[in-house]
Structure formats: C-alpha cells, structure tokens
Amino acid sequence: MPVFYYEAFNGKDKVSGEIEASNKAQAVNMLKTRGLVVVKIHLKKEESLRSSIMSKLFAPRRIKLKDREIAVLSRQLGSLLLAGISLVDAISTLADEYKSSRIGHVLQEVYDYIVNMNMRFASALKKTNSFPIIYINLVRVAEETGTLDSTLIVLATFYERRAAIKEKLKSAMIYPIMVGIMSIAAILVFMLIVVPKLKTVYSGFGKSLPSITQFVINISDFIYHNWLWLVLGVIAIYLLFRFVIKTFYKARLFWHRFLLRIPLVGNVLMLGEIVQAFRAFYTLFSNGVPIVQSLELSTEVITNEYIKQFVIEAKEQLEKGVSFSKALEKSDLPGVLKVMIRVGEQSGNLDTMIKTYLDMAEEELNIKIDRMVAAIEPLSTIIVGSIVLVILLAMYLP
Template identity: 30%
Template sequence: MADKAGISNTLFLWKGTDRKGNKVKGKSMASNELIVRAELRRQGIVPSRIKKQTSGFLKGNAKIKPADIAIFSRQLATMLGAGIPLVQAFEIIATGHENFAMQKLIASIKSDVEGGSALAEALAKHQLYFDDLFVNLVEAGEQAGALETLLEKIATYKEKTEAIKNKIKKALTYPAAIIVVAFVVTIILLIFVIPAFEDLFQGFGADLPAFTRMVIDLSQFLRNQGWYIAIIGTAAIYTFFYFKKRSRRMRHFIDRATLKMPIIGSILQKAAIARYARTLSTMFSAGVPLIEALESVAGATGNIVYENGVLRMKDEVATGQRLQQSMENTGLFPNMVVQMIAVGEESGSLDEMSAKVADFYEEDVDNAVDSLSSLLEPMIMAILGILVGGLVIAMYLPIFKMGAVI
C-alpha cells in the first residue's frame, strides 16, 4: 500500500531559509505542494520557492537499470563509511542523480526511513529493483550493525554480475545486429533491385542461368507473399516470447537448449556458475544460513536449469546432505568446482572458496567472450559478403553470358 502511495507522489524542488538565515535547497516527495510547505516549516525552513520536478524528454523516459542500483549501493556504502547519516545520504544521492525515476525511488525510500521503517523494510517495498537477496543482505547488515560493510559487498556483487551480463550481451549483440542488417539488405535487394534486372533480362530472349532464375523466382515469391510471411513471422516471434515469459516449462526447454549450443552454451554455463559462486560467497560471508542463502542463489544464476538444480540442492542440504554432494548430484557443476567447494566446507572457508571459483569463472567468461568475438566477426562478414555478392553475381551472369556469345 505504501508503495502505491509512493508511486503516486510527486518530487518537488524547493529553496528556502533555515533558522540561522542560511540559504538551503533540496527535494521532497509528497502528493502536493501544501504538504511540502508544511513539512519544511516543521523543520524550521521558510520556503521561498517550491516547484514540481520536471522530468525532461530523456530523463522522464529513463528506466531504472541494474547498473543504477549497483551505483546506488556503492554511493550509499561510501557515504555511510564517511559518517554521513542515512537520510542525508539519500538526499545527496538523489540530488546528484540525473535519472528522474531513480530520484523518485530514492525519495520514496527516504520517506519510509524517515517514517521509522528499517532500510530493509523500505527496500522490500520496491521488489522490482531490490530482490530478496539485496533485502536479506541489508537486513543482515542492519541487525549486525555492519550496514556499510554489507552494502560494499552488495555493490561489489552487483558490479561483477552486471559486468558478466553486459560482456555476454555485448558479444551477442554485435553479430545479431550484423545478421539483421544482412537480412534487411538482402530483402531490399530482392524486392526492389532484382525486379529492375528482371525487366532487363526479358528483352534478352534467351534462357537465364539456373542461379539467376532461382534468385528471380525468390524475388517474385517475396513480392507476392511477403506480407503473409511478415505477418506469420511477427505472430510466431510474439508467440514465442509470450510463452517464454509466462511458461516455466518453455523457459526450461530454451535454457537447456542454449546450454547445449556449441561455444555459446559453454559461455552461458560458465556465467551461471560464476553467478552461483559469487552470490553464494556474498550471502555466506554476510552470515546468512546456507539453506536460506541457496534460496537466493537459485534465482541469481540467470538460467532456469541451474535455478532448478540449486533448489534441489537446497532441499538435499536441508535433509543433512553436504553441499558438495548435492552439487555433484545435479550434474551441472564441473569436478573442479565441486572439489573447491568441498575444500571450503572442510576448512570452514566456504565464502572464500566460492569467491575464488567466481573469480576464476568470471575471468574465464571474459576470455571466452573475447575469443568468440574474434571468431564471429570474420565469419559474419564472410556470410554477409556471400549473401550480397551472390545476388550481384546472379544478376550479372546473364550479361556475362550474352557478352561471351557476342
């Protein structure tokens, strides 16, 4: 309920004079200007100007990204470490943030904390941005009186997991973009350029080469049936993503299939293991019990196959089985990882060994992605050259043939 109220509130900018006559300014979240004015007077501030925060074209449309949450965690940890009170830290972070949506989020959290809520409780109202892992770690930090330390761990965790995600996304986005461009260029040539050559060839009065005839037939097919293909293709893509988003079984099938893909599957597997190990290390070092930690770790792997595997591990550990044995039972973890976790369990340093596993696989993912990029770039350019070059050759074959006859 409080979250809904926070969303309906507006962010106001204000300027005024405090009890000592100093000029002050700031931001407040409220449903209207009268509430802001009353709150400022209660604080001993005489407002000279109050206005709604205008979002601007870009800022108003900007969404809150995981990177924003990582930066927020780092800034908050730094300010608490410098001895700045929590509420004042929120004000400073919000003032320096250019993302209007992030400003509103921080102002809403600040309002809840000022109202007496614990930070973990205030964050839990915004589950879209702060997952159970984040909230649990903050709660552990508040209870242990080590909020600054836990926020540092959260920031490091978020930064590293986002770095892996962005690395993989960047590696896959470039080839995907090139393939899309190649596809669009090919369609444009077939629909708009090939017909001009077709009209020219009709005046030759001779049989066309088989390759040229095939390209012209494809061009005619696209011109006649292109709309149907586009509609069916769009519907198929929409249906795919619709069921992927809503069907856990569909997501499991897709994630399992991607893990079996050559090269890319290996990278995704390593990334899932890195996230598993990094999350486990962060949770365990914060004093979160293993079974409770595995609950959060499952959702952080980024792959439903690993998520289901970790949830099975949690159930087995709850019955008294060792973590190392439960990992081995899933068949999802390489022997090296299982052995390192076993050493961590034996020596009482599970968090440290998990961190070492995460470091190893994060570096491995970096190297694998760089190698994949180096491999894909020339392959994609070759495919693009074959597509466009093939169409050009198909159109000039009859001209070369006629020239040879003459």
Template identity: 30%
Template sequence: MAAFDYKALNGQGKQVKGVIEADSARHARSLLRDQRLMPLEIEAVVSKTSNQASSGFSLFKPKVSVAELALITRQIATLVAAGLPVEEALKAVGQQCEKAKLASMIMAVRSRVVEGYSLADSMAEFPQVFDELYRAMVASGEKSGHLEVVLNRLADYTERRQQLKSKLTQAMIYPITLTIVAIAVVAILLAAVVPQVVGQFEHMGQQLPATTQFLIAASDFVKDYGLIVLAVIVLAIVAFNRLLIKPQFKMKWHTIVLDLPVIGKVSKGLNTARFARTLSILTASSVPLLDGMRIASEVLLNVKVRAAVEDATARVREGTSLGAALTNTKLFPPMMLYMITSGEKSGQLENMLERAADNQDREFESNVTIALGVFEPMLVVTMASIVLFIVLAILQPILQLNNMISG
C-alpha cells in the same frame, strides 16, 4: 513521518516539483504554505508506488539502473561508515539525487526508517528496485552491526554486474548490426536490383540456367511475400514470448538451450557464474547457507539451472555437503565443484566461493569471445556465398548470350 511528492506554484506563478516529509497530506500542505508555495498536488510516495504495483502498470514506477543503484549504495555506505545515522545518510543521498523519482523513493525509504522500521524492511516497499538479494544482505548487515561493509560489498556486486552487462552489450552490438545489414542487403538485391538485371534476359527465347531461374523465383517471392514473411516472423516472436510465460514450455525451452553446442555453454557459464558470485557475497555477509542458496537460485536466468539448484538446496538441508549436492546437478564445471569442496573441507568456503566466482567470470567472458569469434566469420562467409551465387546467376545468361552472338 512520510514522504510526499508535491506540485506547487511559487511566488512567480511557476510550477515546482519536489519531495517533502510530513505527518500527513494536510501537514505537507501547511509546510508548503510556510515556504510560500501554493500546493497543487500532494501524493504519498509509498502509497502511489504500491498502487501502481498492484495495478500492474509500471510506466511510472521508479526506474533505477544498475549504475544508479551502485552509486546510491556506495554513497550510503560511505556516509554510514563516517558515523552518520542511517536516516541522515538517506536524507543526504536523497537531496543529492538529480532524478525526482529516485529522490522520492529514497525519501520514502527514509520516512519508514524514521518510523522505526529496519532499513531492509523499508526497502521492501520498492521490490522492483531492491530485490530479495539486496534486502537479505542489508538485513544481515544490520544484524551484525557491519552495515557499511555489507553495503560496500553490494556496491561492488552491482558495479561488477553493470560491467558484465556492458561487456555483453558491446560484444553483441557488432554481430547484431552485421546480421541486420546482411539481411537488408540481400532483401534489397532480390527485391529491387535482381529483377531489373535478370529481366533483360527474358527476350532471349532460350531456357535460362537453373541458378538464374532460382534467383528469379527467389526475387519474385521476396517481392510478393516479403512483407508477409516479416509479419509472420514478428508474430512468431510475440507468440514465442507469450509461450515463455507458461512454466512448462519455459522449462522445455531452457533445457534445449543448455543442450545447444555453443549457446548452451555460454548460458550455462552465465548462470553458474552468477550463482557462485551471489552465493559468495551472501556467505561473506553472514547469510545462512540454505537462505543464501535459495536467494542465489532466484537470480538465475535459466529455469532448468534454477530447478537444479533448488534440488541441491533440498539435499543440503537433508545433510548433504554443498559440493556433493551441486555435483549431482551435472551442470556446474568440475573446477568450480573442486574449489567448493575444498573450501568446505578447509573451512574457507567464503574465500573459495569468491575464487570460483572469479574463475567462472573469466571462463564466461572467454566463452562469449569464442562464440562471437565463430559466429562473425560464419556470417561473413554466408553473406559472401549468397552474393557470389547472385553474381553467378546473373553472369551465366550473359555468357550464354555472348556465345550465341559469337556463334
């Protein structure tokens, strides 16, 4: 059976939407008529999403947030642990979903399971929701017979990722807002306030101080070319994002990012923490080490670190230990390398990877806190310096005028 999205009219003439399971579109229409509904549109969920994926149009693809994915995973794990078959657990979760598109996706996965496909293969119909990491862990859980345990680990992982994302978002709101407000205040001062004040000094007939002349020139530039500069900045950002599509440029840029004083440390910490966390849950789910390293490398954001991990994977395949292979990358912190090497020697790699991941998460949060702690006072000092310069540039002609009158 397959899942179909439908639009139909009920007995009162109102349009209703939903998901129905049927062998074909004709069977779906028949089932709707049995429910006293007049079918208007019938469309298979899987074929619809695959067509959208092939066309590259993503507006109507099922959008699932990290929090929703964690909730779905936790619900499926709980129902499977309670002894329900996978298809029944999926049906129950799909019926509880408030979002129609999310319910359609889950019912489509269920229809594939009913046809005889594994849960991991069924989820492969929606790669934009269930990535390779997710599917690999589900596949390992199905093979080992501990699907509920693996799903609970996945739920923990997605919830932890959501918490980290939330912390980063909250941490960045204040400095971004402060930066935007600071730029806007300076622009308004130069474009609207300064010309009215400084214009009063033009009739003095004497040469204005250098600071005042510079302020007038800056004000004129903002008035004449401010919008042009803003447009150039926007175009530069768009062009830069397009250049990032090219692998060679992206590699060069990510290499530069890793070498930056503060940002580089934060970026390196984020990627190494993500690698350690991903590899730890894959290893705990009985995924082979080489497959785990390959999958973990694909979730890294920095392509330079990703390439280094791929090179380390090749070294491990040739017989090198994991600790030695990661040491050769010169990107991972010494404490993490020591813990991994210790885990390999003691046969406790799974536990040591988890501890290394926890340690990296704490270090990453500490680096972000330090970076923001440095940035915020620097921005305040910069703003205060600019305002002080504007005030001095305005006061100097006034003091000159007072000296002329008193003289």
C-alpha cells in the same frame, strides 16, 4: 495491513500523518514510542472500486533501480555511515543530492517510511519495490549484526561487478544479432533490387533459363509480391514464440537448454549465468546468510531456467542434509567449480574457495567473449558471401 490517519502533539507543534498497524491500539503505541501524544486517530477509509482501479491505472510506476544505480547508492550510503553519520541523516543527504533523479525519488520514499512509519531500513527498502530481494535480505542481516556500513560497501562492489558482467554479455550478444540483421538486409537488397533488374534483361532473350536461375527469380518474385505478409508472419511468429516461452515452463526449459548448446554462444551464456549466480551466493554466504537461504536467494539472478534447475535441486538436497558438493555432483556445472566446493567444504573455507573460482571464472568469461566476437565476424562474412555468390552465379549463368 490497515492504515490509520492520526493527529498528535510532539511537545511543541501539532503534527499529522499516516501509520500502518494491525489495529488502533498498536498504532497508538507506535506513535507513543516516537514521543507523540495522540489527539485523534481513525482508520483510513477504503477507496471505492472505481477510484482504486483508476489510481492503479494512473499511479506512477514503481522505480526498479538498475545495478549501476544500486552500486552508486550503496557505496555513498556506506561511506557516510562509516564516517559516523546516522542512517536517517545519510539517506536525507543523498535524497537531497539526487533530487529529481530516480535514486532521489527512491531514497525520499525510504526516508518517509523510516521517519513517518517507524520502519527498519530493510523493511523500508522492501516497501519501495525498487530493490532486489538479495539486497533486502543482506541489509536485514546487516541490521541485526550491526554491520550495515561495511555490508553496503560489499553490496556496492557486488552490483558493480554484476553490472559490468551484464553489460559485457549484452554487448557480446548484440553483436551477432546485428551481424545477422545486416546479413539479411544485404541478401534482401540483392533479391529485391539486383535480381528483378536482371530478370527484365533475361525476359527479352526468348529462351528458357537454367533451373537455378529460375529458382532464384521465383524466390525474388515471391518476396516482392508478399513482403507485407512475410513481415506480418515474422512478427506473429515472434510474438507467439515469446508467449509460449513466457507461459509454458517446459518450453522455456527446452529453449534455455538449446541456447546453451549453440556453438560459441552457449559457453559464454553458461559461464555468465554461473558467475552471476555464485557471486550472489558468495556475497550472501560470506556475510552471514545461512547456506540454504543463500543458495535460494542466488536463484533470483539466474535467467536461464536450465541452470536455475540445478541450483534449486541442490538447495532441496541441502535441506535434506546432503553436503553442498554432493548436491551438485550430477549437475552440468563446471567440474572445476564442483571440485573447489568439495575442497572448500572439507577445509572449512567454502567462501574462500568460491571466491577463488569466481576470480578465475570472470577472467575466463572475458576471454571467451573476446574469442566469440573475434570468431563471429569472419564466420558471418563466409556465410553471407557464400549466399551472395550463389545468387550472382545463378543470375549470370544465362
């Protein structure tokens, strides 16, 4: 949209600034609604291609607020609105309180859009590119229905729970990765330090070694003499894998489906994605967003393409007039969830039934994560111990 530079009187002083509008006439009318008498107004000059590229290269990156930050901001802003403070004053107060922080920078930007460009709150949030689309849409509905204060508290609760689940899932996934890295490191120590020393001892025996011992020595020599190429090869394979997964949808779909089939880990990933997606759906639907739009927006929080596919297909079925429970009937979503959705539709309490399921599912997710972590440690010990034992036996056979 074109940007106009203006100079005007507000009754006391001369003011200037910029405003977005479709044309000059609309810009003048927008300024008049603010009580300004326009003295001068003109279209802001377009940047040259070179300056445009340079400004984009060196412009500060847009701040994407984290879930915890959104939760804190929403709860405090909602509390100020419930206390009777106006939206503009509440934003200004919090911007001053969080000055020089990420939240403060974003709030100051929101304040400028509302005050200087006459934007509504939801539009200002969208303009910052700092908030999720779910958040913006729910704020837009709240502005239209006059429930912004209570909706912000609801959003705060949603993002607090979402952050807690993401943090628990992240820590649960990091644990097996760290165990794997430590296991590989332990095996490499044996292959690169212990085995070469024993090889030196055996070289003076003057007799042939057992085949398994020679096999272990050959592997040790190969790693020792080609470690740089092996490291570069691992990095290249990793980068190629990431490129393929990011670029090709079918490859990504296959990989995400494979992840859900991994013992111990798959069930945790599946339930974690479902809880986050349907918590988003419940938050939107229970606050007045139509069911189709709620389902569409809830896909924004799903990172697994295989699960996202079910939700998208269900949304398309809903658009054709099929019931929600029928749309999910053939999906791999938990049977309990599908039953509770069907009961909720029949009783007219869909949001209540989904909330009941989510409360149970979150508890189940915590239990599954604890069980997974408890099972990984002894399992990894057995695997690594077995490999080390084979190496030791091979090297001490002679």
